Amino acid sequence: MDSLKINLEKLRASRKKxxxxxxxYPPMEIFHAMDLVPVTLWGLRDMIRNLNESDxxxxxxxxxxxxxxxxxxxxxxxxxxxxxxxxxxxxxLRNLPExxxxxLQAAARPLPMFQIHIPxxxxxxxxxxxxxxxxxxxxxxxxxxxxxxxFSSDRFQDSVxxxxxxxxxxxxxxxxxxxxxxxxxxxxxxxxxxxxxxVEDQIRFLSESLACCRNKEPESQNHPVMISxxxxxxxxxxxxxxxAGLRIVCNDVASLGRYYGYSPEPVESAGQYYxxxxxxxxxxxxxxxxxxxxxxxxxxxxxxxxAKGVIFAGEKFCEYEYFEFPYLQKRLNDQGIPSLLIEIxxxxxxxxxxxxxxxxxxxxxxxxxxxRK
Ligand code: SF4
Numbered sequence: 549m550d551s552l553k554i555n556l557e558k559l560r561a562s563r564k565k566x567x568x569x570x571x572x573y574p575p576m577e578i579f580h581a582m583d584l585v586p587v588t589l590w591g592l593r594d595m596i597r598n599l600n601e602s603d604x605x606x607x608x609x610x611x612x613x614x615x616x617x618x619x620x621x622x623x624x625x626x627x628x629x630x631x632x633x634x635x636x637x638x639x640x641l642r643n644l645p646e647x648x649x650x651x652l653q654a655a656a657r658p659l660p661m662f663q664i665h666i667p668x669x670x671x672x673x674x675x676x677x678x679x680x681x682x683x684x685x686x687x688x689x690x691x692x693x694x695x696x697x698x699f700s701s702d703r704f705q706d707s708v709x710x711x712x713x714x715x716x717x718x719x720x721x722x723x724x725x726x727x728x729x730x731x732x733x734x735x736x737x738x739x740x741x742x743x744x745x746x747v748e749d750q751i752r753f754l755s756e757s758l759a760c761c762r763n764k765e766p767e768s769q770n771h772p773v774m775i776s777x778x779x780x781x782x783x784x785x786x787x788x789x790x791x792a793g794l795r796i797v798c799n800d801v802a803s804l805g806r807y808y809g810y811s812p813e814p815v816e817s818a819g820q821y822y823x824x825x826x827x828x829x830x831x832x833x834x835x836x837x838x839x840x841x842x843x844x845x846x847x848x849x850x851x852x853x854x855a856k857g858v859i860f861a862g863e864k865f866c867e868y869e870y871f872e873f874p875y876l877q878k879r880l881n882d883q884g885i886p887s888l889l890i891e892i893x894x895x896x897x898x899x900x901x902x903x904x905x906x907x908x909x910x911x912x913x914x915x916x917x918x919x920r921k
Contacts, residue, residue: 550595555744556628559585564746565630565695567662570617570644571637572778572802572834575664575822577707578688579633580747582697586633587744590803592616593782594740595625599894605651606644611865612894613778614640621659622651631660631694633687636668637834638868660694662687668836671827680826681819688818701816708814708821710747715808717754722805724758725796726853728766732775732796733786739804767795771914772854776800776846776876777861778834778869781892788904789859792911798853800846801861806830833868842872843879850885857886857914859907864893886913 559566567579569588579586590613599608602619620626634645645661652658664683667676688699718739725735738757742750770793780786780801789796799805809830815821831838831845849855858880860873873889880887888910890903 551741552592552595552743553625555741556587556625559587559744559746560628562746566628567631567633568617568621568626568629570632570634571613571641572807572832573826573829574633574635575684575687575818575825576747577704577711577821578684578691578699578818580707580710581704582688582691582695582699584630584691584695584697585746589617589620591740591743591779592620593779596620596623601651605647609865610640611778611863612892613863613866614644615894618644618648618651621648622655626652626659627657629659631662633662635664635666638866662690662694666826666835670837670840677820677823680823681817684819684822699818701818704818704821705814705816707747710751712811712814714747714750714754715811717751717758718804718808721754721758722798724761726772726798728795729761729764731767731790732799733783733790736780736783736786739780770795771856771911772797773857773859773914774798774800774846774849774853774855775859775861777892778802778863778866779861779892780804781859781861781890782896782900784900785861785890785892785896785903785907788900788907789911792904792908794857794859794907794911794914797855798849800830800849802832802834805849806832833872839872843876846876846880847883857888857910859910860887860889862889862891864891886910 564585566585566587569586572590574586574588576586596616596619599615599619601622602615606615606618621632632648636642645663649661664687667679669676692699721735724730725732742753745753773794773796775796810828812821812824829835829838831841833839862869862873877887888906890906
């Protein structure tokens, strides 16, 4: 059985209330501080193998992230949830809560919905801190009212420390990948296996995984590249990248590096904490105000890690990422950095032959570039 499903069933057995969160960067610490278990509904590729329920409500030209999250919630998996949290990101996700609400009503199993609006304005242009603080306070009040649990600032600080530790462990693990001690494929498998675990178990699991690779010898140093996208490519595609002689030394993936790349300093007020969290977040097309900093951030990653090329794993039908790819590829090209755009659709892990050919050709190109230096 898929590890996500196993982890979720263990969670259910613990009788804690589970809140399914959309999209990528929810205020996890608030839920945890209130004795709820937040699970972010991404990376469901292995767990959701058909989209029957989703297809009744969402067009099949929506991205796989939205379709799989909808399938999860509207199918019997959704019965494991006690609530749904959502904030505004792309157009697809802005409309999803209403669709889900209606679908759950029709199935006679409505769930409490918690929504906040994150202002998508650059901090230097408009000060929206008060607005966001108010949104966070309203969320806390609604959670208190719905689940009859009080919010405590001390518990919030403890939750912040725990989630920061998880982010830190992921960053340390990524460094082991860059050094060649573990493959990106193994990192991905560990990341997947830690999904839906309570944060305390994630810390244990990741610490053990890190301890295991401490004494490993680094593999031979292949051509270093970066991958970028909303989700990491499926494991067979990652395997094809590594078998082509490319070593993924850094990532700009929303569910990975953009998620764990930044941990704000703890501050007492939850509202102020999230104002800092979203303002200084690693740039991501789903946080519109951060768009101007994307290229600068990619440049810094390339320089820091010595990556010689970039593989963009485009999530099919994600217009937010696709608007940016031509610009990013042009800027990279101007700097003499080769890039490859591959497109991943719902069932692409089963049909990767054409992707494999393009990856092999890209690896040759990177090899030639490196040979010239
Ligand atoms: S992949 Fe793109 S379109 Fe899909 S939910 Fe994420 S940001 Fe929205």
